[in-house]
Amino acid sequence: MKLSDPLKIAYRTLSASKLRFFLTVLGVVIGVAAVIMVMSIGASAQQLVLSQVENVGSNLIGILPGASEEEGPPAAAFGVITTTFTNDDLKALRQRRNVPHLAAVSGYVTGSGTIESEAARYSIETSFQGVSPEVVNIENMSVASGRFFFLEEESDLSRIIVLGAERARELFPDRDPIGETVTLKKIPFKVIGVLEARGSSAFSNPDTMVYVPLVTAQTLLLGIEYLNFARGKVDAPDNIERTIADVDILLRKRHDIEANGESDFSIRSTAAALGVLTSVTDVLKYFLIAIASLSLLVGGIGIMNSMLISVSQRVREIGLRKAVGARRNHIILQFLIESAFVTLIGGLIGILAGILFTFITSLIIVKLGYEWQFIVPPSSIVIGFVVSFLIGIIFGLYPALKASKVSPMQALSYE
Incomplete structure (x- = not known):
């Protein structure tokens, strides 16, 4: 038997049951497309995180209240409110004799309102x-018009505000x-400045x-x-490592934490944060x-059910082929080729559908204002082909x- 013979038979058989063929193929299409989309969007999301961290800068450190595992997220990520990190700590961090290589540091509080x-x-x-x-230096901000705060305005309860570009337009x-x-x-x-978009x-x-x-913000808003x-x-x-060590020594001393005691703060570099996010x-x-x-x-499972139906409908054909000399391996090969x-x-x-829907999703995300890249990892395409074949x-x-076990006698008695 030539290899082309089972292919021809498979084509004729599947063409004869177009609806069943379509529904069976559809199940595989949905599954493979979903895997392609997930892998592609995941790769794009990781690239977005990487690019944003790189834009912020590779020489930044973050200091958060609350202890955390070295490789895990800080306590604040779980909504835990810790009040041990204060403005006096910020003042101590600003003194270069305490942390010689810390060029700039900003405290942050966050909230929302009308x-x-x-x-x-x-x-x-x-x-x-x-x-x-x-913060202007730390986050590489640019002021489009007006100015940002002066240092003395940080603590004198000045009622001044700087607007993001979109808020200013609104x-x-x-x-x-x-x-x-x-x-x-x-x-x-009073509005004193507007930032570049x-x-x-x-x-x-x-x-x-x-x-x-x-x-x-601390006193009037929060x-x-x-x-x-x-x-x-x-x-x-x-x-960076030297600075993290200096900050750790300073804050442990200020918070009266013993040498072997658990810290009530966390220090992360940009690289460490990137590792956690990744x-x-x-x-x-x-x-x-x-x-x-x-x-x-x-x-x-849909393919298996479809092929079982095909076996039950082709008992006579299978029996006839066996009667004229087809062996079990020929029948097995025939049905495996069809599957x-x-x-x-x-x-x-x-x-193709996964790539198309990933592209459409990327366009939508870009329209929302994110610097999203359309990425389809070659591994996702290889996995799509290999997995579909193995299925x-x-x-x-x-x-x-089951088809290979059909005997010519069964075929003769089949109605």
Whole structure:
């Protein structure tokens, strides 16, 4: 028997049952497309996180209240509020004799509230940050008009505010915001600056953020006396580990923590934060791949059911072929080829569909303002082909074995 013979028979058989062929292929298409989309979107998400961290800078460190595992997320990531990190700690960090290589450091508090202006037609729910003037240097901000806070304005309860680019357009659509008054949580603030547009990031959208002096936010807007976190810029990447050690020594001393005692704060470099984020996105990606693989399992079961129906409908054909000399391995090969043919067709269409839907998803995300890259890992295409082929073989094996056991006598007695 020539290899082309089973292929011709498979084509004729599948063509004779177009609806069943379509439904069987559809299950494989959905499964493979889902795996392609999950792997592609996961790769794009990791690239987005990497690019955003690189944009922030590789020589930054973050200081957060609350202890954490070295490789795990900080306590604040779980919503735990810790009040041990204070403004006095921030002042100590600013003294170069304590941390010689810390070029700049800013405290942060965060919140949300309603902001309004006379020029706006409606009130806007916005996120705000109370920050130090050094944040401009640390986060590479650019002021489009006006200015940012001065150091003395950080702690004198100045009611001044700097607007992100999008918030400025929303609040003052037809006039210059500088010198105008807005109310944030019903407290009036004078607009002194507008930032350059930066676009959305993996973590926030600075264009929709508003910034007020640190102590003003703590006292007037939030009613707290502690920091949510601090971020510092190290003078050179080579000094990051030394700076982390200096900060650790300083804060442990200030918080009266013994040498072998557990810290009540966490210090992370940009590289460490990137490692944690990458591990989190990896876990999420593999979890989603596992879920998407369930649809492949369902598709495989559909193939097995379809092939079993085909066996029951072709008993006479199988018996006749055996009567004229076909052996068991010929019958097994025939049904495995049919099963593999279905899954390879489904796999090919699924790969194309997955790439198409990934592209459409990427366009939508870009329209939302994110710097999203369209990435289809070559490994996802290879996996799509290999998995679809294996599904055809694995789920087609039982029907093929069942078909090979049909005897000519069964065929004669089959009605």
